[in-house]
Amino acid sequence: MTWTRTALTLALSSLMGPTLEIFGGSAARPGWMFWPMCIPIQAGLIKALQIRITRWWEQRVILPSSFHIWPGKRARQTSWAYTNIRAITSGDPIWVEMQRRSFISVDGVSMAENMIQSNRLHRLVKLMMDSGEAKSVEEAQQILAQYRMGIQVRRGSAASPAYQAALLTAVNTGRRCFLGGVQVAGDLDIPLSIPWRGCSTLAEATQDLQGQIVSELPAGLPWIYFGDGIPKNTSTGFAIRPVVQGWNGGVLPACDPISFSMEETFTPAGVLAGAMAVSEAFQWIRGDSPLAGYRSVGLSLWQPSATANWQTAEPGPRLEYLPAKLWLIGLGHLGQAYLWTLGFLPYPVGSKVNLVLQDIDSLEDANDSTSLLTNSALVGVKKTRAMAAWCEERGFQTSLIERIFAGDFNISDSEPALVLCGVDNIEARRVLDKVGFKRIIEAGLGKGTQEYLALKIHTFPGSRPADQCWKSTNEGSYSPVPLITQPAYQDLLEKGADRCGLIELAGHSVGASFVGAVASTLVIAQVLRLIIGESIDELIDGDLRSSSILSCVVPNRSCLDLFNPGLIHI
Known part of the structure; x- marks a missing residue:
């Protein structure tokens, strides 16, 4: 994130002496109240303020600037990111390192501006704020932290490339919206047949993607079930099965019989099935759709259609x-x-x-x-x-x-x-x-x-x-x-x-x-x-x-x- 507008204000305090207040604005949407910090400065006449402007990821000075700041006046400077600010007073210089992620008041107390930094706010916390469901940012975060999801992998059901892509997609997308955690149980100690960051087994890849491997799924979770057969009922009553057939991918209720092969190789359809499974689980836990988890939902990537049945669509060609x-x-x-x-x-x-x-x-x-x-x-x-x-x-x-x-x-x-x-x-x-x-x-x-x-x-x-x-x-x-x-x-x-x-x-x-x-x-x-x-x-x-x-x-x-x-x- 870079800043394109900065206001520097000097305020005089009879108790603490001069205080420098720094307000930064967003590069995309310049404003006045991003990443601010109030810095107590030694009492005495401030002669000048020197700003070292750096690209912090390179730690390289690209533009030094000096401002003469007087009480009640403002100065503006277009820049990249500020990493060091030097206030030159009648006493010794004071160096202050900007805090990238926090708002610090004079007494060190975090303020409301820390909560409204759009570069920090989880996009589903914002969903709960915008919908009116949550009465505060804290409440929205607490709601999202209660969302949990379970994945059960039956032996031999996630050995093919497509189903491994489905599983890893479910873990990866799931942990970003079920902040209470994605728990995974079942047969994961099998060779990884798709590339992921040097991992050799499905278990390693699952953990790398922040899935929580457990011996048994706890009660009360919505289930995503990999495998044939019908799983035992969960206490929530929600259990769905990602399915792949050629270029077709989607989700079925886990109690529905299936005739799909578990040896599929077209990985985009696996990604589709895994993402659709998390979509259904998220809609179900939020009550967004009364049918979520109880319907057949999917599509054909080979012949996308608004009317055709994805389960019977042409499977598409093998990749060459x-x-x-x-x-x-x-x-x-x-x-x-x-x-x-x-x-x-x-x-x-x-x-x-x-x-x-x-x-x-x-x-x-x-x-x-x-x-x-x-x-x-x-x-x-x-x-x-x-x-x-x-x-x-x-x-x-x-x-x-x-x-x-x-x-x-x-x-x-x-x-x-x-x-x-x-x-x-x-x-x-x-x-x-x-x-x-x-x-x-x-x-x-x-x-x-x-x-x-x-x-x-x-x-x-x-x-x-x-x-x-x-x-x-x-x-x-x-x-x-x-x-x-x-x-x-x-x-x-x-x-x-x-x-x-x-x-x-x-x-x-x-x-x-x-x-x-x-x-x-x-x-x-x-x-x-x-x-x-x-x-x-x-x-x-x-x-x-x-x-x-x-x-x-x-x-x-x-x-x-x-x-x-x-x-x-x-």
């Missing part, structure tokens, strides 16, 4: 080719979901896969709530560099671009012509088809309490250009102001939070990691269709609340130029 070159724009919720699904594909060892990774931001605490390749240890690292490290460990080659995607781009013939977009910037999306890419596949997710389970996929070129599919931010812009009347926002206001900071917080999206995971399978499936010469869809629209998931699928019937996206034979 995989993409060799891709450009990814945006490395947050969606971008990391693309990499998660891409990383499970069966690339031969030594394959030359070239990925261009583009983003300008650093990972924040909030990313851990939605982004599948983020954990708390990575907070503060540039997204491009964190994802490049993951990709290169996987065996992919990477090139990094750390600048805003805009219409002034002009890609060369040697660069990937197939782009996957997951950026949440509307202006960037409006110029996707204007910089020379041959094919663009992009996804968008719902923003608010009623829309956060929604997803939409576009491909370009299509019947309409990108700037007609996405309105400018100046047209019909969304106003978050009504949200601050909800009890949790009013509670923050009463505790001293700034109204401008609350409005900024309200403008951020609600999000759930399993939604991005589902969207990623549709996007990667479109890539796989494209590289084997099949047509792709121009629009896919859906909502995970719906039993059919998809509400609209529009084939791309435009006459498109042929191009070579780069292939790897498997």
Whole structure:
């Protein structure tokens, strides 16, 4: 996170002497009340304030500045992040290290502003704030901390690549929305048949993804059940089974008979099934859908349809080719979901896969709530560099671009012509088809309490250009102001939070990691269709609340130029 606006105010106190108050603003939405700190300074005349501005991840000074500060005056400076502030007084200089994650008052007491930092707030805590369900941030956190989920793995049921992808996806997405923990029991000491961070067994991978391995699931948990047969009833009455058949993936009530093979290899369908299982469990525990857990829900990645039965749909072909070159724009919720699904594909060892990774931001605490390749240890690292490290460990080659995607781009013939977009910037999306890419596949997710389970996929070129599919931010812009009347926002206001900071917080999206995971399978499936010469869809629209998931699928019937996206034979 970088700061683009800083106000420095000197206040005089008859008791403590001069006090320097520092207020920072967000790069994306500049404001006055982010990461503030009040610093007691030695009594005496302050002559000047010297600010050392560094990119903290490089620990390198890039722009020294000096300000003369007088009581009651303000000075502004556009910068990156402040790491050290030196107040030069008539006495000895005082060095103060900025605290990146906390608000510290003069007496050291944490204040309400610490709660409203949008870069820290869990996106499902925000769901409970925005819906009015929670009366305070603390109550929202307590509710989410009570959510728990169980996974039971029957012997031999998670040995195939697709079902291992389903299990790991369920653990990974589950631990980000069931903050009370994801407990896993059953047969996990089996060889891992898909690549994950050097792990050799399913148990190791489960633990690496923060699943809690137990000998027996405790009572009271919603169950996700891997295996054939009918499991014993849980005390909650909720038990579902992820199922995969070729390119088809979904969830059935665990008591339903199944005729699906457990030896499936198409991992995107496994990711789909695992994410759908967590979606059903989350909707059930929240009471969002009365049918969640008691219905058949899934889709075909080979032939997405708003009407066809996914259980009887054509299973699709076996993979023979995989993409060799891709450009990814945006490395947050969606971008990391693309990499998660891409990383499970069966690339031969030594394959030359070239990925261009583009983003300008650093990972924040909030990313851990939605982004599948983020954990708390990575907070503060540039997204491009964190994802490049993951990709290169996987065996992919990477090139990094750390600048805003805009219409002034002009890609060369040697660069990937197939782009996957997951950026949440509307202006960037409006110029996707204007910089020379041959094919663009992009996804968008719902923003608010009623829309956060929604997803939409576009491909370009299509019947309409990108700037007609996405309105400018100046047209019909969304106003978050009504949200601050909800009890949790009013509670923050009463505790001293700034109204401008609350409005900024309200403008951020609600999000759930399993939604991005589902969207990623549709996007990667479109890539796989494209590289084997099949047509792709121009629009896919859906909502995970719906039993059919998809509400609209529009084939791309435009006459498109042929191009070579780069292939790897498997």
